[in-house]
Amino acid sequence: MAAPTASNKDRQFLAVIGDEDSVTGLLLAGIGHVTQPPDSQKNFLVVDQKTETAAIEAAFDNFTEERKDIAIVLINQHVAERIRHRVDTYTAAFPALLEIPSKDHPYDPEKDSVLRRVRRLFGE
Secondary structure (H helix, E strand, C coil): CHHHHHHHCCCCEEEEEECHHHHHHHHHCCCCCECCCCCCCECEEECCCCCCHHHHHHHHHHHHHHCCCEEEEEEEHHHHHHHHHHHHHCCCCCCEEEEECCCCCCCCCCCCHHHHHHHHHCCC
Protein backbone atom coordinates (compact mmCIF):
# COMPACT_ATOMS: atom_id res chain seq x y z
CA MET A 1 0.00 0.00 0.00
CA ALA A 2 2.97 2.32 0.47
CA ALA A 3 3.97 2.01 -3.19
CA PRO A 4 0.94 3.89 -4.63
CA THR A 5 1.37 6.64 -2.04
CA ALA A 6 5.03 7.00 -2.90
CA SER A 7 4.26 7.29 -6.61
CA ASN A 8 1.54 9.88 -5.98
CA LYS A 9 3.70 12.15 -3.83
CA ASP A 10 5.39 13.49 -6.98
CA ARG A 11 2.08 14.74 -8.34
CA GLN A 12 2.39 18.45 -7.75
CA PHE A 13 0.82 20.22 -10.72
CA LEU A 14 -2.62 21.10 -12.03
CA ALA A 15 -3.43 20.68 -15.70
CA VAL A 16 -6.20 22.47 -17.56
CA ILE A 17 -8.04 21.82 -20.81
CA GLY A 18 -10.39 24.67 -21.58
CA ASP A 19 -11.35 27.79 -23.43
CA GLU A 20 -9.03 30.76 -23.68
CA ASP A 21 -10.58 32.71 -20.79
CA SER A 22 -10.47 29.78 -18.36
CA VAL A 23 -6.92 28.79 -19.24
CA THR A 24 -5.69 32.40 -19.13
CA GLY A 25 -7.26 32.96 -15.72
CA LEU A 26 -5.73 29.82 -14.30
CA LEU A 27 -2.33 30.63 -15.81
CA LEU A 28 -2.51 34.10 -14.24
CA ALA A 29 -3.30 32.38 -10.94
CA GLY A 30 0.00 30.54 -11.27
CA ILE A 31 -0.71 26.99 -12.44
CA GLY A 32 1.40 27.21 -15.61
CA HIS A 33 4.32 24.81 -15.93
CA VAL A 34 6.52 23.67 -18.80
CA THR A 35 8.74 20.60 -18.38
CA GLN A 36 12.46 20.73 -19.06
CA PRO A 37 13.74 20.44 -22.64
CA PRO A 38 14.07 18.56 -24.91
CA ASP A 39 10.35 17.58 -24.79
CA SER A 40 9.04 20.78 -23.04
CA GLN A 41 5.46 19.69 -22.32
CA LYS A 42 2.90 22.27 -21.15
CA ASN A 43 0.28 21.51 -18.51
CA PHE A 44 -2.51 23.28 -20.39
CA LEU A 45 -4.41 23.21 -23.67
CA VAL A 46 -6.42 26.12 -25.04
CA VAL A 47 -9.45 24.81 -26.93
CA ASP A 48 -11.45 26.81 -29.45
CA GLN A 49 -13.90 25.88 -32.18
CA LYS A 50 -11.06 25.00 -34.56
CA THR A 51 -9.38 22.59 -32.14
CA GLU A 52 -9.76 19.04 -33.34
CA THR A 53 -11.24 16.45 -31.01
CA ALA A 54 -8.15 14.30 -31.54
CA ALA A 55 -5.98 17.07 -30.05
CA ILE A 56 -8.24 17.27 -26.99
CA GLU A 57 -8.11 13.49 -26.56
CA ALA A 58 -4.32 13.52 -26.93
CA ALA A 59 -3.96 16.19 -24.22
CA PHE A 60 -6.40 14.31 -21.96
CA ASP A 61 -4.42 11.08 -22.40
CA ASN A 62 -1.14 12.90 -21.83
CA PHE A 63 -2.34 14.52 -18.59
CA THR A 64 -4.08 11.42 -17.21
CA GLU A 65 -1.86 8.55 -18.35
CA GLU A 66 1.59 9.71 -19.40
CA ARG A 67 2.45 12.58 -17.06
CA LYS A 68 3.15 11.40 -13.53
CA ASP A 69 3.49 14.94 -12.11
CA ILE A 70 -0.17 15.98 -12.62
CA ALA A 71 -2.42 15.74 -9.53
CA ILE A 72 -5.61 17.37 -10.84
CA VAL A 73 -6.97 17.85 -14.36
CA LEU A 74 -9.46 20.69 -14.75
CA ILE A 75 -11.56 20.57 -17.90
CA ASN A 76 -14.30 22.93 -19.04
CA GLN A 77 -17.57 21.03 -19.08
CA HIS A 78 -18.38 22.04 -22.66
CA VAL A 79 -14.97 20.72 -23.74
CA ALA A 80 -15.53 17.52 -21.78
CA GLU A 81 -18.71 17.03 -23.82
CA ARG A 82 -16.56 16.71 -26.93
CA ILE A 83 -14.70 13.75 -25.38
CA ARG A 84 -17.49 12.56 -23.09
CA HIS A 85 -16.77 8.88 -23.83
CA ARG A 86 -13.21 9.32 -22.47
CA VAL A 87 -14.28 11.39 -19.46
CA ASP A 88 -17.04 8.97 -18.44
CA THR A 89 -14.76 5.94 -18.61
CA TYR A 90 -11.93 7.58 -16.64
CA THR A 91 -11.93 6.06 -13.14
CA ALA A 92 -8.42 6.57 -11.75
CA ALA A 93 -8.02 8.40 -8.47
CA PHE A 94 -4.92 10.28 -9.64
CA PRO A 95 -4.96 12.59 -11.33
CA ALA A 96 -8.38 13.71 -10.16
CA LEU A 97 -10.64 14.92 -12.96
CA LEU A 98 -12.87 17.94 -12.32
CA GLU A 99 -15.30 19.50 -14.75
CA ILE A 100 -15.55 23.27 -14.39
CA PRO A 101 -17.83 25.92 -15.93
CA SER A 102 -16.71 28.57 -18.35
CA LYS A 103 -17.78 32.14 -18.89
CA ASP A 104 -20.02 31.28 -21.84
CA HIS A 105 -21.18 27.81 -20.79
CA PRO A 106 -22.80 27.38 -17.36
CA TYR A 107 -22.18 24.30 -15.26
CA ASP A 108 -24.76 21.53 -15.63
CA PRO A 109 -24.57 19.00 -12.77
CA GLU A 110 -26.55 16.47 -14.84
CA LYS A 111 -23.62 16.17 -17.26
CA ASP A 112 -20.87 15.86 -14.63
CA SER A 113 -19.49 12.32 -14.66
CA VAL A 114 -18.34 12.46 -11.02
CA LEU A 115 -21.74 13.59 -9.73
CA ARG A 116 -23.47 10.91 -11.79
CA ARG A 117 -21.26 8.24 -10.17
CA VAL A 118 -22.04 9.63 -6.72
CA ARG A 119 -25.77 9.54 -7.44
CA ARG A 120 -25.53 5.92 -8.57
CA LEU A 121 -23.58 5.07 -5.44
CA PHE A 122 -26.36 6.48 -3.26
CA GLY A 123 -29.10 4.94 -5.41
CA GLU A 124 -30.56 8.17 -6.71
